[in-house]
Amino acid sequence: MQDAITNALAIKVACDKVNVHYGDTHAIKDVSIDIQDKTVTAFIGPSGCGKSTFLRCINRMNDTIDICKVTGRIELEGDDIYDAGIDPVQLRARVGMVFQKPNPFPKSIYDNVAYGPRIHGIAAGKAELDEIVESALRKAALWNEVKDRLQSPGTGLSGGQQQRLCIARAIATAPEVLLMDEPCSALDPIATAQVEDLIHELRENYSVVIVTHSMQQAARVSQKTAFFHLGFMPEYDDTEKIFSNPSDKRTQDYITGRFG
Amino acid sequence: MVGYTFLLILLLSAVGFVLNRNAAQELRAGGSRLHSLPVFHGGYALALAGLPALIFVLLWLMFEGSFVSALVRASLPAEAVAGLGAGELSLIMAEVQQTASGLIFGEPAQYVRDAAAYYNTLHSISDWAMFALVLFILAGGIFLARRSVATEFRARQRVEKVLSGLMIFASVIAIFTTIGIVASLVFEAARFFALVPITDFLFGTAWEPQIAIRPDQIAGAGAFGWLPVILGTLVITFIALLVAVPVGLLSAIYLNEFASPLLRKIAKPILEVLAGVPTVVYGFFAILVVAPALRSFGGDTLGLPISPNTALAAGSVMGVMLIPFISSFADDALTAVPRSMRDGSLALGATQSETVLKVLFPAAIPGIVGGVLLAVSRAIGETMIVVMAAGLIATLTINPLDSVTTVTVQIVTLLIGDTSFDNPKTLAAFALGLMLFIVTLALNVVALRVVRKYRELYD
Ligand SMILES: Nc1ncnc2c1ncn2[C@@H]1O[C@H](COP(=O)(O)OP(=O)(O)O)[C@@H](O)[C@H]1O
Numbered sequence: 001m002q003d004a005i006t007n008a009l010a011i012k013v014a015c016d017k018v019n020v021h022y023g024d025t026h027a028i029k030d031v032s033i034d035i036q037d038k039t040v041t042a043f044i045g046p047s048g049c050g051k052s053t054f055l056r057c058i059n060r061m062n063d064t065i066d067i068c069k070v071t072g073r074i075e076l077e078g079d080d081i082y083d084a085g086i087d088p089v090q091l092r093a094r095v096g097m098v099f100q101k102p103n104p105f106p107k108s109i110y111d112n113v114a115y116g117p118r119i120h121g122i123a124a125g126k127a128e129l130d131e132i133v134e135s136a137l138r139k140a141a142l143w144n145e146v147k148d149r150l151q152s153p154g155t156g157l158s159g160g161q162q163q164r165l166c167i168a169r170a171i172a173t174a175p176e177v178l179l180m181d182e183p184c185s186a187l188d189p190i191a192t193a194q195v196e197d198l199i200h201e202l203r204e205n206y207s208v209v210i211v212t213h214s215m216q217q218a219a220r221v222s223q224k225t226a227f228f229h230l231g232f233m234p235e236y237d238d239t240e241k242i243f244s245n246p247s248d249k250r251t252q253d254y255i256t257g258r259f260g
Numbered sequence: 261m262v263g264y265t266f267l268l269i270l271l272l273s274a275v276g277f278v279l280n281r282n283a284a285q286e287l288r289a290g291g292s293r294l295h296s297l298p299v300f301h302g303g304y305a306l307a308l309a310g311l312p313a314l315i316f317v318l319l320w321l322m323f324e325g326s327f328v329s330a331l332v333r334a335s336l337p338a339e340a341v342a343g344l345g346a347g348e349l350s351l352i353m354a355e356v357q358q359t360a361s362g363l364i365f366g367e368p369a370q371y372v373r374d375a376a377a378y379y380n381t382l383h384s385i386s387d388w389a390m391f392a393l394v395l396f397i398l399a400g401g402i403f404l405a406r407r408s409v410a411t412e413f414r415a416r417q418r419v420e421k422v423l424s425g426l427m428i429f430a431s432v433i434a435i436f437t438t439i440g441i442v443a444s445l446v447f448e449a450a451r452f453f454a455l456v457p458i459t460d461f462l463f464g465t466a467w468e469p470q471i472a473i474r475p476d477q478i479a480g481a482g483a484f485g486w487l488p489v490i491l492g493t494l495v496i497t498f499i500a501l502l503v504a505v506p507v508g509l510l511s512a513i514y515l516n517e518f519a520s521p522l523l524r525k526i527a528k529p530i531l532e533v534l535a536g537v538p539t540v541v542y543g544f545f546a547i548l549v550v551a552p553a554l555r556s557f558g559g560d561t562l563g564l565p566i567s568p569n570t571a572l573a574a575g576s577v578m579g580v581m582l583i584p585f586i587s588s589f590a591d592d593a594l595t596a597v598p599r600s601m602r603d604g605s606l607a608l609g610a611t612q613s614e615t616v617l618k619v620l621f622p623a624a625i626p627g628i629v630g631g632v633l634l635a636v637s638r639a640i641g642e643t644m645i646v647v648m649a650a651g652l653i654a655t656l657t658i659n660p661l662d663s664v665t666t667v668t669v670q671i672v673t674l675l676i677g678d679t680s681f682d683n684p685k686t687l688a689a690f691a692l693g694l695m696l697f698i699v700t701l702a703l704n705v706v707a708l709r710v711v712r713k714y715r716e717l718y719d
């Protein structure tokens with residue numbers, strides 16, 4: 001039943017034969033994957049296998065690393081994002097990112113969330129900006145905790161709150177795709193559960209890609225799972241299938257804890 | 261002799277170190293588990309022998325001089341010193357000492373020659389006695405330390421105690437010299453304020469620090485109002501900051517965020533060379549290049565009234581001097597902003613310049629503000645450039661094209677040449693110095709406050 005639904009969804013990001021080199025290191029090897037809209041896609045695999053690297057290809061954050069070279073084709077709704085005519089700055093407004101370590105700016109909670117909308121001129125006035133900030137904070141399940149202290153520094157929040165603030169900051173620019181690189185690795189179990197609930201809800205509006213080192217987390221939050229191994233992506237399928245009946249031997253070994 | 265004594269201390273302490281360490285190593289080789297590592301046993305010997313010897317020598321040298329002088333003075337023939345005052349006596353003693361060290365002017369009296377010979381004898385006796393006693397102390401220390409080597413002996417704790425004692429001593433020296441400097445300033449300034457009312461100094465608007473040579477001289481009374489002087493300092497400082505802050509900050513931002521690695525590699529050392537230029541050279545630059553250029557451009561071309569020594573020339577050159585100071589502070593502060601901030605902003609679709617302006621710069625503000633305030637302190641205390649390029653006459657003005665003088669310039673001119681330390685003209689320098697100290701201290705306190713406030717906000 002779920003297969004029928006997910007298969008009906010449009011393809012948001014299409015990647016074809018993507019290769020990434022850091023100088024002489026060949027970090028991503030011929031990875032092709034179609035990421036669906038309104039779906040949570042999990043990237044799992046042993047550390048150092050290239051999950052973060054591949055994730056950063058999708059919003060061209062790899063451009064900020066001098067030695068990093070990306071080849072292959074990645075399309076966002078049919079447009080080649082590495083095309084010379086595409087401005088990475090505009091691309092990143094459409095493809096948001098949440099990092100492993102919460103990184104709120106040294107500004108007030110309000111200014112953190114309003115940062116993206118202000119830069120992109122999304123809000124017409126103060127009232128609209130207030131609205132955007134409130135709705136982003138509500139979606140990130142943080143509104144009730146911070147509504148009375150929007151002007152206090154974002155860095156003064158707890159780790160879990162900071163990460164939800166970063167998620168609110170990312171969704172305030174109304175991206176179409178949200179990339180999350182191990183968003184819960186610095187969080188305690190309660191904060192992790194909150195963020196996972198949040199991801200669940202985000203799925204209704206966005207295409208979410210989450211890197212995680214926890215297989216339980218992948219199983220809990222995602223509908224699709226891609227398994228990475230030594231720069232290759234041996235298997236990509238419905239999460240259920242990957243965890244119950246993987247077709248690749250390496251996936252099976254990883255799932256059953258043979259390595260990683 | 262004193263040199264040999266120090267050499268002896270060095271050598272024998274090292275011997276004690278090696279003896280003790282080897283003894284401890286032997287104990288360990290014999291199979292016992294030592295409480296402390298052999299080096300600590302060695303260090304214990306070093307401390308036990310070297311420290312008392314060193315302290316002894318220093319004390320000896322401190323008291324030797326006055327003791328020997330007292331003996332020599334007592335030996336002077338009664339008829340030669342009869343009826344002489346303390347001043348004349350010390351003159352004779354100075355002559356004796358000069359004769360003793362071989363500096364003979366004219367024909368010293370016979371009793372002076374005798375006293376000089378006696379002086380030299382006493383000194384060599386004292387030196388030998390010191391040498392022998394130090395040898396004894398060192399030997400005793402080594403002996404005691406060597407006897408203490410045992411598996412259970414807590415050499416490490418003792419050595420650590422000695423080390424922490426040394427550190428306390430060092431910080432005490434630092435603190436006491438500061439207190440001493442401040443105390444001497446306060447003391448001399450107090451003498452000044454006994455001659456000139458403090459209200460005249462603080463609120464007076466005229467600075468004419470001359471004193472009458474004859475009682476009936478016209479306009480012989482000086483005026484000691486510091487306001488025009490401090491105002492001159494502030495005007496020059498302000499001009500310097502106007503040059504240094506924007507240029508320093510923007511160059512730091514450019515080099516840190518936008519420049520290619522190659523350009524950065526070339527430009528940074530050049531900026532640092534600027535920091536190494538002696539201030540005298542900046543002074544040349546100000547009087548030989550900047551001031552004439554200002555005169556010919558502003559005066560001849562624009563027809564502005566420009567005095568030969570302008571606050572603008574001195575201030576702008578001082579600003580150039582401060583550029584590397586500010587840019588290196590800003591550079592450090594920007595580099596210290598974690599990469600995750602940068603990535604976070606870029607990932608939201610911000611451009612490089614938006615990221616710098618809205619995230620990196622605010623995050624770097626504590627460091628930058630600290631740097632700017634320290635630069636202000638330096639500008640206020642800077643002496644050489646203003647001595648060369650600013651004026652000497654104190655005028656109460658904020659016109660940058662006028663000649664102004666600064667606190668440091670006045671201190672220098674007040675103390676240059678033949679001065680006696682009992683008239684207000686000379687003592688005024690100390691009052692100015694005290695005020696300068698208070699102003700810079702207040703600035704530094706404010707700088708620390710500001711930095712801490714921002715830290716609280718951003719950490
Ligand atoms: N900035 C970088 N410079 C050079 N090599 C890198 C960089 N980032 C990652 N790599 C290399 O690329 C490979 C994949 O790393 P990464 O994508 O971080 O793995 P993962 O996120 O799966 O743990 C690793 O071998 C790593 O050493």
Ligand SMILES: [Mg+2]
Nearest residue numbers: 051052053181
């Ligand atoms: Mg990673």
